[in-house]
Amino acid sequence: MSKKKYVYFFGVGKTEGDGSMKDLLGGKGAGLAEMTKLGIPVPPGFTITTETCNDYFNNGSKYPEGMWDEVLKNMKMVEDLMELKFGDADKPLLVSVRSGAKFSMPGMMDTVLNLGLTDTTINGVIKRSNNEKFAYDAYRRFITMFASIVMGVDRMEFEHVLDKKKEKTNVKFDSDLSADALKELVKEFKALYKKKVGEDFPQDPMEQLKLAINAVFGSWFGERAKTYRKLNGIADDLGTAVNVCTMVFGNMGDTSGTGVAFTRDPSTGEHKFYGECLINAQGEDVVAGIRTPMKVEELKKPMPKAYDHLMEIYQSLEKHYKDMLDLEFTIEDGKLYMLQVRVGKRTAAAALKIAMDMVDEGMIDKKTAVLRVEPQQLDQFLHPMIDPKAKLKKLAKGLPASPGAAVGKAVFTAKEAEEQAEKGEKVLLIRLETSPEDIGGMHAAKGILTARGGMTSHAAVVARGMGKPCVAGCGDLVIDSKKKTCTVKDTVIKDGDWVTINGSTGEIILGETKLIEPAVTGDFAKFMGWVDEFRDMGVRANADTPHDAEVALKFGAEGIGLCRTEHMFFEEDRIKAVREMILADDEAGRRKALAKILPIQKKDFKGIFKVMKGKPVTIRLLDPPLHEFLPHTDKELSALAKDMGVSASKLKERNELLHEFNPMLGHRGCRLGVTYPEIYEIQVQAIMEAAVDLQKEGIAVIPEIMIPLVATLTEFVKLKEMTLRICEDVIAKAKVKVEYLVGTMIELPRAAIVADKIAQEADFFSFGTNDLTQTTFGLSRDDAGRFLPFYVDNKILPEDPFVSIDIEGVGALIKMGIEKGRSTKPKLKIGICGEHGGEAKSVEFCYNAGMDYVSCSPYRVPLARLAAAHATLAKKGSKSTTTK
Numbered sequence: 099m100s101k102k103k104y105v106y107f108f109g110v111g112k113t114e115g116d117g118s119m120k121d122l123l124g125g126k127g128a129g130l131a132e133m134t135k136l137g138i139p140v141p142p143g144f145t146i147t148t149e150t151c152n153d154y155f156n157n158g159s160k161y162p163e164g165m166w167d168e169v170l171k172n173m174k175m176v177e178d179l180m181e182l183k184f185g186d187a188d189k190p191l192l193v194s195v196r197s198g199a200k201f202s203m204p205g206m207m208d209t210v211l212n213l214g215l216t217d218t219t220i221n222g223v224i225k226r227s228n229n230e231k232f233a234y235d236a237y238r239r240f241i242t243m244f245a246s247i248v249m250g251v252d253r254m255e256f257e258h259v260l261d262k263k264k265e266k267t268n269v270k271f272d273s274d275l276s277a278d279a280l281k282e283l284v285k286e287f288k289a290l291y292k293k294k295v296g297e298d299f300p301q302d303p304m305e306q307l308k309l310a311i312n313a314v315f316g317s318w319f320g321e322r323a324k325t326y327r328k329l330n331g332i333a334d335d336l337g338t339a340v341n342v343c344t345m346v347f348g349n350m351g352d353t354s355g356t357g358v359a360f361t362r363d364p365s366t367g368e369h370k371f372y373g374e375c376l377i378n379a380q381g382e383d384v385v386a387g388i389r390t391p392m393k394v395e396e397l398k399k400p401m402p403k404a405y406d407h408l409m410e411i412y413q414s415l416e417k418h419y420k421d422m423l424d425l426e427f428t429i430e431d432g433k434l435y436m437l438q439v440r441v442g443k444r445t446a447a448a449a450l451k452i453a454m455d456m457v458d459e460g461m462i463d464k465k466t467a468v469l470r471v472e473p474q475q476l477d478q479f480l481h482p483m484i485d486p487k488a489k490l491k492k493l494a495k496g497l498p499a500s501p502g503a504a505v506g507k508a509v510f511t512a513k514e515a516e517e518q519a520e521k522g523e524k525v526l527l528i529r530l531e532t533s534p535e536d537i538g539g540m541h542a543a544k545g546i547l548t549a550r551g552g553m554t555s556h557a558a559v560v561a562r563g564m565g566k567p568c569v570a571g572c573g574d575l576v577i578d579s580k581k582k583t584c585t586v587k588d589t590v591i592k593d594g595d596w597v598t599i600n601g602s603t604g605e606i607i608l609g610e611t612k613l614i615e616p617a618v619t620g621d622f623a624k625f626m627g628w629v630d631e632f633r634d635m636g637v638r639a640n641a642d643t644p645h646d647a648e649v650a651l652k653f654g655a656e657g658i659g660l661c662r663t664e665h666m667f668f669e670e671d672r673i674k675a676v677r678e679m680i681l682a683d684d685e686a687g688r689r690k691a692l693a694k695i696l697p698i699q700k701k702d703f704k705g706i707f708k709v710m711k712g713k714p715v716t717i718r719l720l721d722p723p724l725h726e727f728l729p730h731t732d733k734e735l736s737a738l739a740k741d742m743g744v745s746a747s748k749l750k751e752r753n754e755l756l757h758e759f760n761p762m763l764g765h766r767g768c769r770l771g772v773t774y775p776e777i778y779e780i781q782v783q784a785i786m787e788a789a790v791d792l793q794k795e796g797i798a799v800i801p802e803i804m805i806p807l808v809a810t811l812t813e814f815v816k817l818k819e820m821t822l823r824i825c826e827d828v829i830a831k832a833k834v835k836v837e838y839l840v841g842t843m844i845e846l847p848r849a850a851i852v853a854d855k856i857a858q859e860a861d862f863f864s865f866g867t868n869d870l871t872q873t874t875f876g877l878s879r880d881d882a883g884r885f886l887p888f889y890v891d892n893k894i895l896p897e898d899p900f901v902s903i904d905i906e907g908v909g910a911l912i913k914m915g916i917e918k919g920r921s922t923k924p925k926l927k928i929g930i931c932g933e934h935g936g937e938a939k940s941v942e943f944c945y946n947a948g949m950d951y952v953s954c955s956p957y958r959v960p961l962a963r964l965a966a967a968h969a970t971l972a973k974k975g976s977k978s979t980t981t982k
Contacts, residue, residue, distance in 0.1 A: 104150045105168035108134045109142030109179050117419075122147050124339030126198030129439040136418065138411055139435050142179045143193065143343035144172035148200065151315050151337030159312070169307075173342070180344055185303040189226065190219035192236075192345040195310040197317055199338045202424070202440050203326050208247045208317040210310045211380060212240035212345060214303045232350045234280035235272075239380060241287040241299060244306065248313040251294045259286050273349070273378050307342070314340045328891075346435045348428040349380050353401065356381045359394050359408075361416040361423045364444045367451030371395070371412055373425070381426060381437070397429075404434045415439055420461050421470075422452050445486075446471070446478035454621055464628045465971065471625070473938040473965040477501045477602050479622055480653075480957050481567065484600055485612040493586040496547070496572030497883055497898070498604040499558035501957070503613050504545025504567040505598045508591050510582045512539025519543070526597050528584050530577050531880075532557040535729075537668070540566065545599050547606065549575040552879040552900055560665075562933070562955035563646050567601030571883025575606075626654060626960060633967040635944070636951030638714075639959050640931060642666065644705035650956040654963055657714035657800075659864065659953020660931035661706060663699070663781055664722050672698045673727065674742065680724050681744065681752050685776060692780040699781060703788035703801075712798030716864060716931070716953075717785055718843065719778050721806040723766040725756035762869075762878060767807025771817050778805075778817060782824045790832035802839045804864060809848045811855045818859055843931070845869035850915035857922040864953075865912055867932030867940075871899050874908050900933075903940040913947050920948075929953055941965035946973065 106114040106123060108131045115123045117132030127145030134140045146169065153162040177183050182191035192214040215223070215237045223233040238260075246253035260272065260283065267279050275283070291299045300306050317323060318338045327334060348356030358381075359373025373394035376383050398405040408427060411434070415423055424442035428435050444452065453467035462470075477483075481502025484490070506526030509515045512535065518525045519542035527543035529536065531550040540546055540560055545567040548557045552571050561568030576585040582593035589608060591597060596610035638659030639650030643666075647658060667676045672695055679691035706715060728749075729735055735753065739746040758764035771778035782803060789799040803821055808814045818840050829836055844850055845866030853863070872879045877886075879900055889895045895904075903909055919926045929951040934940035936954030941962055944952050946969065954962050 101164070102149070102162075103147070103168070104162065104165040105144050105146050105172050106131070107142075107144045107172050107175055108140065109176065110134065112175065112179075115145065120200045121336075122149065122339075124148055124198030124200055124341075125202055125440045126196060126438055127339045127341050130341065130343070130437075133415070133436055133439055136414070138415070139433070141344035141346050141435055141437070142176050143341060144169070144176065145198070146311065146340040146342070148337040148339045151318060151339070152335065154315050155319075155337075159315075166308075169311075169342075176342075176344060184214055184307075185216075185219060186222060187218050188222045190214060190222040192219075192223070193307070194341075194343050194345055195307070195314055196341045196343065197314045197338045198341050199318070199332075200336050201330070201332050202443065203323060203330075203332070208314055208320075209382075210240075210243050210247055210313070211382070212236045212243070213306050213310055214345075215240045216301045216303060218301070219303070227350060229350060231275075231277035231280060232347065234277060234284055235275075235349055236347065236380075238280055238283045238287055239382070241284065241291060243382075244299075244310070245287075245291050245294065247317075248309050249291075249295050251291070255290060255294065256287060259283070259290060272383075311340050311342075314338065334893075343437070346428045346430045346437075347380070348376070348430065349378055350431055351378055353432045354378060354428075354430050355397070355401070356383070356428045357391075357394055357397070357426070359412065359425045359427070360442045361412050361425070362442075362448070362452055364422070364424075364442050364448055367422075367444065367448035367455065369455060371409070375427075381428065401429060401432060404429045404432055407434045411436060417461070420456065420466075422448075446475035449475055450479075450621055450625055454625060465632060467625070468629050468632055468964070468967055469971060471964065473941075473961045473968065474602075476961045476964060479616050480960065481565070481602070482613040482615050483602070484598065484607075485614050488612050490598075490605075490611060491608040492605055493589055493608050494572050494574040494606045495887070496569040496575075496604045496606065497552060497558070498600075498602055498901070499551075499570035500546075500561035500566060500568035500955075501602040502545075502565075502567040503598065503600045503602070503611070504543075505596065505610055505613060506544040508584065508593060508595050508597050509539075509543070510577070510579050510584075510593060512536040512542075514593075515539035516542045526599065528575075528577060528591070528597070529557070530579070532560070540564065545569075545601065547572065547575070547597070547599050549573065549577050550880060550883070552881075552883050558933075561601075562957065563640070563642060563665075565649065565957045567599055569599045569601055569604050569606060571880070572604075572606060573884045573887075626963060629964050629967045630654070632971055633963060634970045635941075635949065635966040636929070637959055637962045637966060638716075638929065638931075638951050638953035639956045640933075640935075640953055641706070641956060643702075644709050646956055647706050647709040650959060651709065653956055653959040655713075655956065655959045656951070657716070658706065658710060659716050659929050659935070659951060660804075661715060661717045662721070663718060664720055664726075666699060666702050667695075667720070667727060669698075676727050677738065677742065679777075680727060680756070681742070681749065685774075688774065689776050689780075692776060696780050696784050699784035700788045700791075703785050704792060707788055707792050707799045707801070708797060712800060714800040714802055716802040716804050716841075716862075716929075717781075718804045718806050718931075719768075719781050720770060721767050723756070723758060723761040723764055724770070725753065725758070725761065728753050728756070760878075762872065768805050768813050768817055769807065771805065771820075772813060775817075775820055779820060779824055782821050783828060786825045786828040786836065786838070787832075789836045789838070790828060790834045793834045793836055794832070800837060802841060802862060804841055804843055804862075806843045806866070807845060807869070808842045808856065809846050811852065811859065814842055814856055815859055839927075841927075843869075844912075844915045844919075846873050847911055850911040850918075852918075853915040854918035854922045857919040857926055860919075860923075860926070862927040862929070863915065863919055865915065865928070865930045865932065865949075867903060867908065867912075867930055867934045868900065870911065870932070871904065871908050874904070874911060875899060902937050903934045903943050905943055909943055909947070912943075916948050936962050938965040938968070942969040942972070945969035 113134045115131035120128045184191045196209045242256040245251040355377040357375025363372045374391035426438035453470040456462045484503045506524040509525045528547045584591040598607040598611040638657040639655035640660040641647045675694040682688040736746045739749045839861035841860045841862030843866040931953045935952035936958030
């Protein structure tokens, strides 16, 4: 077995790695190796691999055997190439020690510059540079970095001393300090270091190097890096590489400088070189904002040769990588050196423009362009987003129930939301949880925030259908509706206070935050056309109204995968009849009330069918328990009793009779249809009468009637027979032919286990992954928000299973259900209608599991289309043309 290699060298003629080795060398190390091989000027150095980082932690924060010997060997190779020696008094080699993970994590991990400077080596630096000011400037920077990054001393301690020195010497900028002032500053910094650390600043360069490498490894598990990985879905076990690179200096005077640049504008995607730089500075100065940087094109005047060389290099690198790049460079005494190349971070608008421009330029093909845009980025096109430059006061975090950002004045009742909105006020509705009675206020509000509920709560589902941002289930909120206040830890939000929510991340932010409005252009439609060329799986939408259906079609839905009839029951013009039906003492009373609902439901279905124009529409029969349609407080019950002409005691008694200890596992779904068949009969009649009426008008209709919460074949058969009887009766009377299907939701583990039996009778399956997740985990989806964030934060669960499908558990049941179902009926149509259908990783799972389509809220349809295309291309082995 070959010995593991821990260190890879990069330098002219001896480079061991290349740009394809990001897993091992990290993005930065792979980029340095690739540029060196291309003949681009890169200071020589070596990369300690990501595997070494993992071995280091697995070995109790000790280097694996042989690693340090490789470091020394590679340091000798750098010395030979540079004709300098690390730690030498006359010709000292100085290095930088920088992190570099596989995936770019800007600013999240640590860097130490000017390492190797000591009281001895500084004399060699002065002698070789003939610049005492530069040498002491480098030394004071090194002490600050080493103390703060390696030893954990607060950097501001050194900044305060620096500020006093500038004040004392009457200068504004660090670069204006004299050599003598900098020399004094170094002494003061070393004294401060000793005071804070308890020992002298290390004078052994090898000790400095070891401690710096340890610090870079340690920064992989720093809070910044852990948070960034969590937000961006980056695994914790990738580790970071460490890049030890010969120092080049941008702070040697007016013929030196440093900068950061992008080969195209990362905000807009405009095809122009975009960047900033500083003369007589080191890289940290550009990022820190100590001095106002100049635009990169302004380099042309003071350093024309270096500028022209930079232009030549950026163009050649972009052609080589075939992507927009993020570059770092330093100019030392007029000579340009490249310190980093990586694929640049960009906004959604820039990602789309750059991808499409590069196709037009012949640089990439359409397939690569489609892979360049991440599905979640499409949210930025469809919803307002928080300005990335805004300073935020984040208060808490809930569930990202409906994407986009919203800003408004806090209101605590739906009525107040409507009243304030009518006056032209922007309002944000804050509720403990929403109910059907809140619909008007939800519509009036810019966004919705709830303390209770999950990803499939009333607030979440309705908000997604409306395209409104929503954060649900934030357990940190303490809402007092009477006082009209909301308390988050020590902060009290009062009625009328400005609040911002980010429905894409779940963040709650205090104050009025600047938003960036979405801009959907013709390019977006063209790009989505390319997406559909590479997509093998269908995408439908969850839509309960004609308006929802219109939105779904606008975003490219190919049908409706879930129309929830209970949402129609909540509408104002029919809730009274529904409540009459619930309160009825017998079947005759229920049928009398349902007869009032029939024409209204029929009108609903006609509206949706008409919009969909022959596209399939899957309608789920009534699912929730009946008590959800009744008000719950004594005040609300009394008002309803008066309105309906019944006694308040009778209404209260009926309400208590309907109460269940666990309604999500109680008398709901097909169980309602079995015990009260008249409810399902009236719904099926409304569906088919709407269908035959439109068929007579020459409008094609494809109804798919879906029976929810089936656990046994006998349940399904009983309700299917009823459905067929009514459908055929309506069709016979109308003398019109209508093609229709009768299928079921697979949302209980038992249904997945016996899917082969259910498939004997079902025309289609639709996986209801919200309930399937709930019943598989034994979790209440509306209550789990209180502890699921803790589970995710503490790695008990990798992700919230209501956000992204639990592939190991719920996914196994889905695969079982598909395999068993198709073992009975090979061409069985199968889809998904839970909100997982709009989450990229879940879409990929559904594609690989063999589903025919996914269905999600209308505003997530473009995301699902792109995710489906990515999944198709991944399965077929397509790669981006940027695999350098």
